[in-house]
Amino acid sequence: MADALRIVVIGVGNEFRHDDGVGWAVIARLKEHSIGRSSPGSPLRSSSGDPFPPGTVLETCDGDPGRLLGLWENADLAIVLDAGHAHPPHPGRVHRLALDGTRPVQVGTTSSHGLGLGEAVELSRVLGRLPGRLVVYAVEGADGTLGTGLSAPVAAQVNALARSVVEEIERYRSGRPEDVP
Secondary structure, three states: OOOOOOEEEEEEOOOOEHHHHHHHHHHHHHHHHHOOOOOOOOOOOOOOOOOOOOOOEEEEEOOOHHHHHHHHOOOOEEEEEEEEEOOOOOOOOEEEEEEOOOOOOOOOOEEOOOOOHHHHHHHHHHOOOOOOEEEEEEEEOOOOOOEOOOOHHHHOOHHHHHHHHHHHHHHHHOOOOOOOO
């Protein structure tokens, strides 16, 4: 696949509601990587050692469905990072969901926002505005109260999620989007 791909990585949430800020924390970590602050031995270094492909967009969003649709519209690959809830809860557990842009979505976890990410995805599908491939990483949170800072189980996932994003992009660019460990 050519470097002309449009890739967007979106951290969804609110950094002032503790674990709801996990998406924003991962985007901050990825921005460090994209400007070359990661050392050659860094776990965020891609296999080629290069930063993200040209045109890769790293954004944060409060979860507004209209803004999400606008951010991922016309993207070849969109990766969304968000906090989520599941029953029974396991704070820090990561869920991955991948859609090829044509299938309806059924999400087992719910977003920490009023209108869930699943509804935004479905609205985008109905409007014909889904990206070519959408990958969602949802981290189960422990604390959604007002305040800053992530709980220990969620904070422990930030570097691993950042690495997962780098690997997701590498797999997509190499033509192996389903090759997940």
